[in-house]
Amino acid sequence: MSASTxxxxxxxxxxxxxxxxxxxxxxxxxxxxxxxxxxIHEEAVVLVAEELNLTRAEVHGIVTFYHDFRAEPxxxxxxxxxxxxxxxxxxxxxxxxxxxAKLGAKWGDTTRDGAVTLEPVFCLGLxxxxxxxxxxxxxxxxxxxxxLDALLAKVDGATR
Amino acid sequence: MSxxxxxxxxSGALAVGAEEVATAxxxxxxxxxxxxxxxxxxxxxxxxxxxxxxxATPAGRIAYGPVTxxxxxTLLAALPNGGPHPKRLGKxxxxxxxxxxxxxxxxxxxxxxxxxxxxxxxxxGWRGLEKAVSLKPEAIVEEVVQSGLRGRGGAGFPTGxxxxxxxxAKGEPxxxxxxxxxxxxxxxxxxxxxxxxxxxxxxxxxxxxxxxxATKGYVYIRSEYPHSVATMNEAVAIARRAGYLGPKVAGSxxxxxxxxxxxxxxxxxxxxxxxxxxxxxxxxxxRAKPPLPAHQGLxxxxxxxxxxxxxxxxxxxxxxxxxxxxxxxxxxSRGTMPIQLAGNVKHGGLFEAAFGLTLGELVDDIAGGTATxxxxxxxxVGGPLxxxxxxxxxxxxxxxxxxxxxxxxxxxxxxxxFDDTVDMARQARFAMEFCAIESCGKCxxxxxxxxxxxxxxDRIVRGENREANLAxxxxxxxxxxxxxxxxxxxxxxxxxxxxxxxxPEDFGAGPRLAAAE
Numbered sequence: 001m002s003a004s005t006x007x008x009x010x011x012x013x014x015x016x017x018x019x020x021x022x023x024x025x026x027x028x029x030x031x032x033x034x035x036x037x038x039x040i041h042e043e044a045v046v047l048v049a050e051e052l053n054l055t056r057a058e059v060h061g062i063v064t065f066y067h068d069f070r071a072e073p074x075x076x077x078x079x080x081x082x083x084x085x086x087x088x089x090x091x092x093x094x095x096x097x098x099x100x101a102k103l104g105a106k107w108g109d110t111t112r113d114g115a116v117t118l119e120p121v122f123c124l125g126l127x128x129x130x131x132x133x134x135x136x137x138x139x140x141x142x143x144x145x146x147x148l149d150a151l152l153a154k155v156d157g158a159t160r
Numbered sequence: 161m162s163x164x165x166x167x168x169x170x171s172g173a174l175a176v177g178a179e180e181v182a183t184a185x186x187x188x189x190x191x192x193x194x195x196x197x198x199x200x201x202x203x204x205x206x207x208x209x210x211x212x213x214x215x216a217t218p219a220g221r222i223a224y225g226p227v228t229x230x231x232x233x234t235l236l237a238a239l240p241n242g243g244p245h246p247k248r249l250g251k252x253x254x255x256x257x258x259x260x261x262x263x264x265x266x267x268x269x270x271x272x273x274x275x276x277x278x279x280x281x282x283x284x285g286w287r288g289l290e291k292a293v294s295l296k297p298e299a300i301v302e303e304v305v306q307s308g309l310r311g312r313g314g315a316g317f318p319t320g321x322x323x324x325x326x327x328x329a330k331g332e333p334x335x336x337x338x339x340x341x342x343x344x345x346x347x348x349x350x351x352x353x354x355x356x357x358x359x360x361x362x363x364x365x366x367x368x369x370x371x372x373x374a375t376k377g378y379v380y381i382r383s384e385y386p387h388s389v390a391t392m393n394e395a396v397a398i399a400r401r402a403g404y405l406g407p408k409v410a411g412s413x414x415x416x417x418x419x420x421x422x423x424x425x426x427x428x429x430x431x432x433x434x435x436x437x438x439x440x441x442x443x444x445x446x447r448a449k450p451p452l453p454a455h456q457g458l459x460x461x462x463x464x465x466x467x468x469x470x471x472x473x474x475x476x477x478x479x480x481x482x483x484x485x486x487x488x489x490x491x492x493s494r495g496t497m498p499i500q501l502a503g504n505v506k507h508g509g510l511f512e513a514a515f516g517l518t519l520g521e522l523v524d525d526i527a528g529g530t531a532t533x534x535x536x537x538x539x540x541v542g543g544p545l546x547x548x549x550x551x552x553x554x555x556x557x558x559x560x561x562x563x564x565x566x567x568x569x570x571x572x573x574x575x576x577x578f579d580d581t582v583d584m585a586r587q588a589r590f591a592m593e594f595c596a597i598e599s600c601g602k603c604x605x606x607x608x609x610x611x612x613x614x615x616x617x618d619r620i621v622r623g624e625n626r627e628a629n630l631a632x633x634x635x636x637x638x639x640x641x642x643x644x645x646x647x648x649x650x651x652x653x654x655x656x657x658x659x660x661x662x663x664p665e666d667f668g669a670g671p672r673l674a675a676a677e
Contacts, residue, residue, distance in 0.1 A: 023459065026441030027424055031383075052441070065443035065600075066424030068383050084345030085540055088590070089503035089578045090531065122427060122544075122594070124384050125348040126175050127576065128207035128501065128508030137386060141175030 004038030004073070011036070012044055016051045026052060026062050030069055039070040075110040075117040077155045080134040083120040086127035091144070095131050096120075098145050102152065116155065162195030163240040164216040168270065170203035170355045171387045172348065177228065178211040184232040185213075194236055202356015204270035205510030206257055214252060217242040223249040257507055257526065262488060264496050265473045266349075266512045269356035275394055277402050280359040288475030289404065292367045293412045297327055300371035304474060306482035308494030313339055313430075313467030314542065314571040314647070316493075316560045319474075322464060325454035326372040329462035334374035336365050336416075337439065337458055337465040340381040340388065341423050341430035344543025346574030349498040350468035352510060354381065354388035357472075358395035359404075362418060364471035366409055367478055368464050369416040377418040378458070380435050383425055392420050427544075427598040431646045432465045434600055445600050446646045467572070469498055488514035493559040501527040503540075503576035513558075520554030523577055534579035538587070538663065542571025544594050545651035547658035548587065567661075568654065584663035589617045591655035595640075595648060605640045606649025612636060613656065620667050630667070633660070 005011075015036060019029045026048070033044050040063050049059045063069045081096050103111050103118055110117040126132035129141030135151055167173075167182045182198060189196040206212060212225030213235075222242030224235060231247055238245040252258055263269075272279040280286070292300050305320030326334060338361065342350040353361055365377045381389050396418050399405045407415045421439060423429050429438045433447035436458050457463025473495065477485045485495045493515035499522060501508050506528035523529070523539055530536055538548045547568035549556065556566050563570045578587075592613035599606045613636055620629045637653035644650040660667060 024421075024439050024441035027421065027438065031422060031424065058442075061443050062441070066426050068425035085544060085587070085590070086346045086503040086574075086576045088587075089576055089582070121384060121425075122598070123343060123345045123347075124171070124175075125342060125351040126172050127346045127348055127503060127574070128505070128510075129172055129176050129210065130503060132175060134384075139171050139175040139387075141172065 005036060007037050007041045007043070009043060009047070012041070012047055013051075016047055020051055026054075026059070027066075030063060030066075034069060038073045075114050077115060077136050078117045078119060079152075079155075080119045080121040080124075082122070082124050082126070082130070082132045084123040084127075086123070087131040090130040092131040095143060095145065095148065099148060102149075116152075162197045164197045164199060165239060166199050166201045166214040166216075166221070166271075168203045168211065168213075169200040169274075169387075170270075170352060171385070172207050172352075173203050173210040173212070174387070176207075176210050176226070180229050181211045181213065181227050181232065184229045185236070188232050188236050192236060194240065196239070199273050201272065202269045202274050203352060203510075204252055204258060205266070205352060206252075206255065206507070207509040208507050209249065209255075212249070212252075215239050215242050220251055220253075223252040223255070225249055257509065257511070260526065261512050262496050262514055263512050264476045264485065264488075265360070265469060266353070266357070266498060266510065267476070268360065269352055272357065274356050274358055274391055275398060277359065277398055280357075284479065285359055285475070286363060286404065286410070288478035289363050289366050289370075289410050291478045292370045293410050297371050297373060300367060300478070301327055303478060303482045304371070307477040307485040308482075308489070308492070309470065309473055309477060309485065310493070310560065311467055312469035312473065312497070312572065314344075314569070316570075319466060319470050322454055322466070323368060323371050325452065326374070326462045326464045329455050331456075331460075331462045333376055333461060334372055335458045335461060335463040336368045336372070336374045336377035337436065337463055338365055338377065338379040338468055338471055339430065339432060339435055339465055340379050340385075340468050341435060342385070342468070342572065343382060343427040343430045344545075344572050344574050346502040346540065346543060346576035347500050347572045348502075349500055349510060349573060351385050351388050353468055353472050354385070355391050358391050359399060360472045360475055361392075361468055362395060362399045362404065364474040365418060366404060366416055367474050368466065368471060370409065370412070370414060372462075372464055374464065375415055375417070377416065378439055379418065379420050380423060380429070380439055381420060382423045382430075389420060389422055396420060426600075427594075428600045428646070428648050431648060434646070436463070436465070443600070445602050446648075448645055469572075490514075490516040490557065490559055491561055493561070497558065497570070497573050499558065499573045499575060501575050501577070504530045504532055504579050505577045506531050515559045516557050518554060519549060519556050519558065519575075520551075522558065522575060523554065527575075527577065530577060530579045532579050532581075534581065536577055537580040537582055538578045538584060538659075540576045540578070540587075540655065541574070542569040542654075543574050544591060545569075545647055545654055546571050546574070547654040548584065548662060549658070550662040552662075567658065569651070584659040584666035585617065585621050588656045588659040588667075589614055589621075591652055591659075592617060595652040599648060603644045603649050605643040606652070609636055609640050609649070610652065613640075613652075617656075623668055626668060630660070
């Protein structure tokens with residue numbers, strides 16, 4: 001998100017080496033890389049493979065298996081709307097259609113001005129205050145069109 | 161003297177404004193020179209009343225809720241004495257939703273400061289571990305076997321038997337893995353424990369380690385729970401400093417360490433073998449069993465893999481004895497179950513109770529029906545792989561075997577309520593779609609069958625060759641059920657077939673009935 005730094009091979013290598021000694025280090029390394037750069041750079045795949053003594057194909061397989069890892073940077077803000085059943089029972093499908101129309105973005109898209117990436121999420125554990133979402137890491141519940149508008153306006157204002 | 165005020169920091173409370181309320185209250189108190197000692201807690205689990213804040217008075221705690229920022233000014237006058245206010249709820253223990261519960265596993269949740277180890281001890285914490293330290297591993301295992309505790313993650317396998325297998329298995333080191341990949345929609349009990357009473361999970365894992373000879377533990381938490389990850393990391397560090405983890409667990413000669421790991425958004429990693437693969441740093445591909453994780457689990461070593469609630473239930477079992485726990489419940493479902501009432505409900509939240517309440521009591525009585533005020537039409541129990549129940553099955557008691565007998569499952573205890581606007585063909589389609597999105601890809605019926613399932617349901621809804629396509633979807637469900645290694649492919653037929661069986665009118669079998677009352 002907004003805090004990420006531009007891709008840098010050397011600092012990526014440092015991040016990888018810092019976590020390399022952990023048992024089953026791949027996920028902690030990929031999380032740390034994404035935390036730092038905002039996405040998993042192509043070159044990072046090669047570096048992780050070298051450092052962990054895996055093939056490039058294996059690392060590519062890991063990166064693409066998990067929904068969290070991005071191949072490209074996200075927008076300045078990330079909105080993850082819950083699409084799971086508990087939220088569906090409280091109108092999440094309708095809310096999702098509204099958000100998509102309002103942002104002009106389908107699931108996984110970033111708005112053309114690069115401000116907002118809209119993503120689905122399957123459950124945030126906020127099922128007793130549905131529908132829910134996570135906006136730049138902040139949890140929100142009891143959402144409706146009005147509340148989403150207010151949150152979008154806040155996000156939008158912050159980017160200008 | 162400053163009044164002690166308790167404000168939840170649980171994600172569910174934060175999602176509805178607890179942080180804003182806490183900030184506003186602290187600012188108002190400062191401005192008006194009212195001495196308040198604000199303590200952040202977990203949630204009591206009465207989510208329709210969140211943010212629910214409490215104040216300590218000589219007569220016990222008094223609750224207020226749902227509190228908004230706008231209430232803060234007037235609340236400030238009432239708070240110090242627990243005085244009158246339109247949002248005053250009285251003693252939390254007297255609120256019927258809480259009063260009717262039996263809180264064993266959630267005894268402290270919402271009451272204590274989650275990161276205060278003194279608070280934990282003062283409220284009965286560490287008694288189970290202290291007891292375990294005085295026992296031989298076989299005796300700890302026996303206590304858990306006798307309690308009748310079964311895996312609360314969903315499979316319902318006896319926890320003690322699993323531990324015994326690991327105790328008897330050869331191989332070093334042994335591992336305790338806590339499955340905190342709580343991906344089922346409608347469930348949040350693991351999250352509440354991790355955010356509201358993390359030491360109970362650490363204590364449960366330490367007891368499991370003493371029982372089986374494990375030296376290393378992992379908690380695998382889903383990335384959708386950042387607050388749980390943060391709280392657990394802090395709690396582990398505090399427990400280590402206090403000597404409950406490390407080279408001498410609780411003063412014993414035994415070493416045990418815990419590390420927190422984060423998932424990366426794959427639902428299937430809640431399946432135990434997929435989770436182990438993920439912990440090993442691989443794609444979360446499901447493994448064939450045997451070998452059982454108890455024999456060859458994490459990194460090929462003997463591994464206990466238990467759900468958060470299973471492990472968090474153990475300290476109370478050791479502290480108060482197996483019989484105390486076993487005396488709750490019915491049939492082969494012993495003890496209590498944290499049931500999560502979610503979705504379109506008036507009173508949503510966590511309801512820990514002995515097994516045996518009927519689905520109807522839970523939905524109509526305890527949850528108070530729907531939030532929208534419309535009639536209840538369908539209830540999905542046990543997450544996205546659980547069956548949809550119609551009103552005609554509301555007499556089913558909440559019990560592992562009773563739900564199996566009705567072609568359903570209780571899973572991790574999630575109950576998601578839908579009103580009469582639900583389109584069950586759409587729900588069935590979603591179950592297949594979800595399976596297609598989340599399939600790990602190992603088994604063909606799950607990987608490809610789920611996509612074909614979406615297409616066939618679409619054809620049925622469009623009225624194309626209805627009878628032939630209905631037969632096809634039933635056949636496909638059969639293939640998924642018997643041709644998949646894990647519950648993702650194996651159980652996706654539950655929501656699909658239950659929707660087809662109980663709500664045929666939504667699949668074009670004549671006009672849809674008016675809400676079945």
